[in-house]
Amino acid sequence: MCGIVAYIGNKPAQSLLLEGLKRLEYRGYDSAGMAILSDRLHITRAVGRVAMLEEAVARNPLAGTVGMAHTRWATHGDVSERNAHPHRDDKHGIALIHNGTIENYAPLKTYLQEKGHRFASDTDTEVLAMLVSELYDGDLETAVQSALREIRGAYAIAVICEKEANTLVVARKGSPLIVGIGDKEFVVASDGSAIVAHTTQVFELDDYQVCKLTRDDFRTSTLDNVPVTPKIRQLEMELEQIELGSFETFMMKEIFEQPEALRTTMRGRIDEHAGQVVLGGVGSYARDLVRARQIVLTGQGTAYHAAMIGQYLIEDLAKIPAKVEYASEFRYRNPIIVEGTVLIAVSQSGETADTLAALREAKERGALTMGAVNVVGSSIARETDAGVYLRVGPEIGVASTKAFTGQVMVLSLISLFLARRRFMSVDACEVMLEELSRVPDMIEKALAENDHIKRVTEKYCRNENWLFLGRGYNYPVALEGALKLKEISYIHAEGMPAAEIKHGPIALINDGMPAVFIANKGPQYDKVMLNIEQVKARGGRVIAVATEGDQNIKRHADDVFYIPDISDALSPLLTVVPLQLLACHAAKLRGHDVDKPRNLAKSVTVE
Ligand code: F6R
Numbered sequence: 109m110c111g112i113v114a115y116i117g118n119k120p121a122q123s124l125l126l127e128g129l130k131r132l133e134y135r136g137y138d139s140a141g142m143a144i145l146s147d148r149l150h151i152t153r154a155v156g157r158v159a160m161l162e163e164a165v166a167r168n169p170l171a172g173t174v175g176m177a178h179t180r181w182a183t184h185g186d187v188s189e190r191n192a193h194p195h196r197d198d199k200h201g202i203a204l205i206h207n208g209t210i211e212n213y214a215p216l217k218t219y220l221q222e223k224g225h226r227f228a229s230d231t232d233t234e235v236l237a238m239l240v241s242e243l244y245d246g247d248l249e250t251a252v253q254s255a256l257r258e259i260r261g262a263y264a265i266a267v268i269c270e271k272e273a274n275t276l277v278v279a280r281k282g283s284p285l286i287v288g289i290g291d292k293e294f295v296v297a298s299d300g301s302a303i304v305a306h307t308t309q310v311f312e313l314d315d316y317q318v319c320k321l322t323r324d325d326f327r328t329s330t331l332d333n334v335p336v337t338p339k340i341r342q343l344e345m346e347l348e349q350i351e352l353g354s355f356e357t358f359m360m361k362e363i364f365e366q367p368e369a370l371r372t373t374m375r376g377r378i379d380e381h382a383g384q385v386v387l388g389g390v391g392s393y394a395r396d397l398v399r400a401r402q403i404v405l406t407g408q409g410t411a412y413h414a415a416m417i418g419q420y421l422i423e424d425l426a427k428i429p430a431k432v433e434y435a436s437e438f439r440y441r442n443p444i445i446v447e448g449t450v451l452i453a454v455s456q457s458g459e460t461a462d463t464l465a466a467l468r469e470a471k472e473r474g475a476l477t478m479g480a481v482n483v484v485g486s487s488i489a490r491e492t493d494a495g496v497y498l499r500v501g502p503e504i505g506v507a508s509t510k511a512f513t514g515q516v517m518v519l520s521l522i523s524l525f526l527a528r529r530r531f532m533s534v535d536a537c538e539v540m541l542e543e544l545s546r547v548p549d550m551i552e553k554a555l556a557e558n559d560h561i562k563r564v565t566e567k568y569c570r571n572e573n574w575l576f577l578g579r580g581y582n583y584p585v586a587l588e589g590a591l592k593l594k595e596i597s598y599i600h601a602e603g604m605p606a607a608e609i610k611h612g613p614i615a616l617i618n619d620g621m622p623a624v625f626i627a628n629k630g631p632q633y634d635k636v637m638l639n640i641e642q643v644k645a646r647g648g649r650v651i652a653v654a655t656e657g658d659q660n661i662k663r664h665a666d667d668v669f670y671i672p673d674i675s676d677a678l679s680p681l682l683t684v685v686p687l688q689l690l691a692c693h694a695a696k697l698r699g700h701d702v703d704k705p706r707n708l709a710k711s712v713t714v715e
Contacts, residue, residue, distance in 0.1 A: 109709040110193075110207035111135045112285065113302045114176035114266035116276040116321050117293025121175035122165060128295070128302035129158045129177050131350065134358065134504045135298065136709030137179030139192035143203040146172035149270045151203060153192040174276060176266040176296075178205035181709050184213070185230030195234040197225070197241035201270025202248070204237040207298060208262035208283040209714050216258065232261070240267060249320040252277045253331050256318070262461070262713065266296060279318040283713045284459050284486065286310050287319060287326070289340065294321045299483070299711075300343045301350045301502060308345070311338035312485050344484055349501045357702040359505035359596070363688045364555060367548035369500035369510045370681075373517045378545060383538040385525040393494040396476050398529045401448030403430040404475070406438050406466045408712065410508040410591060411454040411515060416584035417680050418452065418480075418519030424677060425540075426526035435466035436715070445473035452478045452522070456503055456511035457711035458486025467491060480518045482511050496522060505703050506710050507596050509688045512588060513551070516680050520544060543674065547681050550672040553656075554685040557669055561686055564651065564667045565693040568622045574599055575613065575648075576687070577606035578626035579636055585626055585680045589687030596695035596705045606639040619647035624690075625665070626683045629655040630676035640664045651690075653683050 111132030115121045121144050129140060140161040141153035150170045154160040158179065178193040185191040194203040210216075213232035216239060221227070225238045236255060244251040248269045256263070262282030269275065278285060278296050288295040288303035288310050295306045296319075303310060313319055317336060319328045328336050355361035379386050390397060403422050405415035415432045422430040433443070435453070439462060445451075451470035455463045458481040467488060471477050479488050479495035482503065489495055498514035524544075528537040568574075574593060578586035583605045590603035604613060606625065617623070623643045627636045640650050641664065652665035655673050662668060669686035671679075695702045 109135055109181045109711055109713045110298070111137060111179040111302070112176070112205055112207050112264055112266055112296070112298045114276055114278060114296040115293070116174045116323055117290065118173055118323065119293065120171065121173050122170050125175055125177035126158065126162055126165070127305070128297060129161070129179055131301040132179055132298060133158055134506060134703060134710050135179065136506060136704070137181050138187040139180045139189065140178065141180070141192045141194055142170065142175060142177040143194040143196070143268060144170035144172040144175035145268050145270065145273055149196065149201045149203055149268070151194055151196060153189050155187060155189055155192065174268060174273065176203070176205050176268060176276070183209050183714060184232045191229045191231050193233055195229060195231065195237040197238055200241055200244050202237060202241050202244065202267060204233065204240060204265055204267045206233040206236060207264040207713065210236055210259050210261040210263065212260045236263070236265065244269070248272050248275055248277050249318065252279060253318055253329070253333055257331050264298060274322050276321045277318060278313070278321070280313040281315045282461070285313050287313065287321070288343070292323050294326060296321070300345045301504070304343055304345045304347055304350070308343040309340060310343045311340045313338070341485065345502055350504055357505065357692070359507050359509060359692050359702045362503055362505050362510045363685070363692065365501065366510045366513050366685070367551045370513060370517050370548045370551065372499045373514050374521070374545065377521055378541050380541065383534040383541065384528045385521050385541070387496050387521065387525050389495045389497065390525070391494060393476060397450055397478070397494070398526060399448060400428055400450040402446055403428050403450045403452060404438070404470065405430065405432045405452045405454060406435040407454035407463055408435055408460050410512050410588060411456060411460070411463070413584045413588040413591070414512055414515035414519060415452070415454045417516050417581060418454065418523070420581055421519055421523035421677060422526065425523045425532065427531055428526060435460070436462040439465040439469045445470060445475045447474070449475040450478060451475045452480055453488050453492060454480045454515050454519070455488050456482045456498070456508055458483045458488040459711050459713050461713050461715055464488055464491070480515055480522070482514060506705055506708050507592055507691065512684060513681055517547070520678060540675070543678060547678065550674060550682055551685055554671045554682050557686060558689055561669055561689045562693045564669070565690050566697060567667070568649065568651070569597070569694040569697045571620065571622050572600055573616065573621055574601040575609070575616070575621070575623040576601060576603040577609065577623060577639060579606045579632040580630065581676055581680055582626035582628065582683055585683050585687065588684055589624055589691070592688055592691035593694060595708060596691055596702055597698050597700060598706070599694060606636055609639065609642065614642065614646065617643055617646040617648045621648050622651060623648045624651045624687065625653070627652045627654050627661055627665070628671065628676070628679045628683055629658060629673065630679060637664055653686050
């Protein structure tokens with residue numbers, strides 16, 4: 109979703125901001141813009157890629173060492189130059205960029221129009237810019253505080269003003285914003301990727317906080333101007349993690365990073381001698397967790413699929429009643445939170461608006477809350493009582509891959525943490541932990557099939573309708589396989605439990621329709637074979653994900669992707685890998701930009 113980068117210092121702002129915007133491109137956007145402050149305010153905006161903005165500023169370079177830039181993902185008003193940010197007023201030369209949505213923009217707009225303000229766009233953001241202008245009385249920080257007291261909604265904003273050439277004001281509520289502290293300079297951005305090239309000393313703003321930055325200093329306060337001291341920390345990010353290296357796309361890079369990423373997820377968390385899992389982030393809540401009477405897992409999209417696997421793992425291994433629910437449903441459904449409920453919020457970004465709201469709802473109703481989150485210091489990570497970070501490194505590809513396996517790995521660790529402290533014997537736990545520790549090597553073997561997977565994808569990638577089918581632990585993987593394919597290749601794909609096809613979807617099967625079955629060796633193998641036959645009998649083409657050494661599958665399936673032998677409970681960590689590769693190849697073969705799928709944003713911070 110929208111990206112913000114702002115700078116105040118002594119370097120030319122234009123190139124620094126463009127470089128920052130390119131780092132934020134992965135978040136998803138449809139137009140971009142930049143404001144630079146020199147003797148006066150200069151604004152350039154363009155529809156389309158950051159490259160278009162780059163061309164526009166190259167034609168008309170903007171000099172100055174204070175400025176801000178934005179990538180917009182349209183919410184209010186169409187995709188056009190006049191709706192792109194920054195928005196400005198003419199009276200004081202105030203410019204503002206915004207990530208989020210302002211709910212009460214309509215009455216505020218009427219009020220401001222009555223006061224004589226003329227609007228040039230259809231956006232909610234311009235209303236906020238005009239409100240700051242209306243309340244401006246010689247001090248930008250005060251005007252921003254006053255304006256934000258009047259609005260409802262979510263925001264991360266940056267504001268500059270022609271009359272205060274040595275000031276940048278930023279603020280947040282509900283949308284992420286990080287301030288990077290350099291030497292007589294500050295870089296502010298929606299995430300660390302636009303900051304790490306300049307400094308690794310950062311702090312996050314909390315909700316309802318405003319920060320005034322000058323070249324030499326900063327001051328953080330509440331909307332009521334009460335000073336607050338931010339917690340400065342080290343940004344845990346390396347530049348090479350957010351660069352493509354030898355890969356063509358971030359998605360492919362991140363698929364191949366999975367073995368190493370999962371080794372990092374597990375590092376220090378498996379005590380082989382005691383046959384148990386050690387989770388530092390659970391801290392003093394371990395007892396409450398072990399005694400939980402119900403565990404609710406929540407998330408959206410890929411994170412929801414990982415949460416589904418978590419539900420199966422927790423009930424199967426730890427024997428605690430567990431359920432999974434879309435955060436967007438949970439938050440509005442008036443859910444029953446019995447005493448002893450633990451809610452686990454699963455999220456890569458830690459900023460997904462619905463997941464954050466579901467977490468707050470559960471907390472309000474007395475649940476203990478836990479996060480399975482990737483981004484350190486993100487809203488969900490900060491608001492949960494306890495948590496286990498995924499530690500898979502920055503995920504830049506819009507289609508989530510290594511975060512999915514990271515989430516499943518963390519949920520496997522949490523399940524074994526609980527299981528061992530409840531009913532599981534040391535021996536049984538040791539066996540599973542030993543197998544878990546071999547997962548990265550096994551993923552490496554699954555990745556070695558890449559060329560074969562590409563050749564198979566070439567055969568089927570022109571088909572417009574696909575089915576993905578699995579049972580038990582691999583039903584969520586079928587959903588994830590379908591989501592991966594549809595979101596980047598724009599092929600219609602449906603995932604469902606393999607047994608479900610007979611209840612309607614089998615009517616879709618016609619000659620040559622690809623059906624991907626997850627048919628690993630597990631308790632439901634024979635049942636999956638039956639379902640494969642039902643599809644074959646109707647002319648469907650079967651692609652199976654199967655266990656190494658399974659020769660029988662070749663008699664049923666048209667094409668096979670093999671994965672190493674693994675227990676059913678941990679199999680999703682492997683079975684998903686060929687499906688990620690298949691989706692990535694299909695999108696590429698169909699000529700799509702794998703890392704920038706249409707209409708999608710990486711971090712969904714609006715409802
Ligand atoms: C799909 C994908 C999305 C996210 C979802 C939740 O590839 O990336 O479905 O999984 O938007 O995002 P997070 O995990 O950041 O909460």
